[in-house]
Amino acid sequence: MKFFPTQLQTYQQCPRKFFYSRDKEIRAKYAKTSPAMLLGNAVHDALQMFFDISKTPMADRTYERLCGLFREAWAGRGIFARNLYKQTEAREQAFAKDRASEKAWGEKGLNILFRFFQTGDVKAVPLTAEQFHEVMLSSDVTLGGKIDRIDRLPDGRLVVLDYKTGKPPYKQTAESLAKDDLQLAAYAVLVTKKFRGKVARCEYLFLDHELTLGYEPTDDLLAVKEQEILALCRTILGDETFEPTPNNLCPWCEYKTLCPKGDEWEKSHGQGAVAAGEEIPF
Numbered sequence: 001m002k003f004f005p006t007q008l009q010t011y012q013q014c015p016r017k018f019f020y021s022r023d024k025e026i027r028a029k030y031a032k033t034s035p036a037m038l039l040g041n042a043v044h045d046a047l048q049m050f051f052d053i054s055k056t057p058m059a060d061r062t063y064e065r066l067c068g069l070f071r072e073a074w075a076g077r078g079i080f081a082r083n084l085y086k087q088t089e090a091r092e093q094a095f096a097k098d099r100a101s102e103k104a105w106g107e108k109g110l111n112i113l114f115r116f117f118q119t120g121d122v123k124a125v126p127l128t129a130e131q132f133h134e135v136m137l138s139s140d141v142t143l144g145g146k147i148d149r150i151d152r153l154p155d156g157r158l159v160v161l162d163y164k165t166g167k168p169p170y171k172q173t174a175e176s177l178a179k180d181d182l183q184l185a186a187y188a189v190l191v192t193k194k195f196r197g198k199v200a201r202c203e204y205l206f207l208d209h210e211l212t213l214g215y216e217p218t219d220d221l222l223a224v225k226e227q228e229i230l231a232l233c234r235t236i237l238g239d240e241t242f243e244p245t246p247n248n249l250c251p252w253c254e255y256k257t258l259c260p261k262g263d264e265w266e267k268s269h270g271q272g273a274v275a276a277g278e279e280i281p282f
């Protein structure tokens, strides 16, 4: 069975959410595109074409080109014309007919790209950008994922980059990331095996915050992470009930109305204690 790093994180958060998200029909009905998702996808798509030397030659790597790609990705036009139907539906889900809100989110995306263009290495030529990679970890487990960017350093070592358009996690450090985060480690394992190379660094790049957070994975760490990933995949393969585990992300879970424990966390943490229309205390 094939597993993706983001899905593994979802399972760690809540097995029931993982179960729902693997069901195509449930996903289509409940997991609607949010403004933040639309923005994130358009930024990723724009950066993919921007760093693809066959689509954007080095001489054309300007901020205007990057903005143009972002607008095309958002609307499903130009180089992204094949996505017209998908993007039209996503815009409808995210904004309905609220053009003012769509404008504000679009401008937020342009600001993110402006900051990236001012501070990032826009002349880089990645080994791959936004490409899907997969490797078999064992006869029953394949690890796959779309990796935002893989760069090759002059000494041949590799750098794995994952773009984030949201906020950096509160109090996260390089050490806690190496210890607890599964997504970056899974990408590092995947790249090490697929390219038979050494990963010098794996990093999250928080585009709106000019912040890079990552670490240098040692061979020992990657060996431990690979075993953790395999063990987690086998737990999933053996899971028959996918029990819901209420957690502090339940209020934002797409499947909250479907889940038998969808409002348990909020009830137990006093959310909703304020009556609608109640005066604010200041």
Ligand code: SF4
Pocket (backbone or CB within 6 Å): 014, 015, 016, 017, 244, 245, 246, 247, 249, 250, 253, 254, 255, 256, 259, 260, 261, 262, 263
């Ligand atoms: S609402 Fe909470 S408990 Fe239910 S599926 Fe979502 S994350 Fe899990």
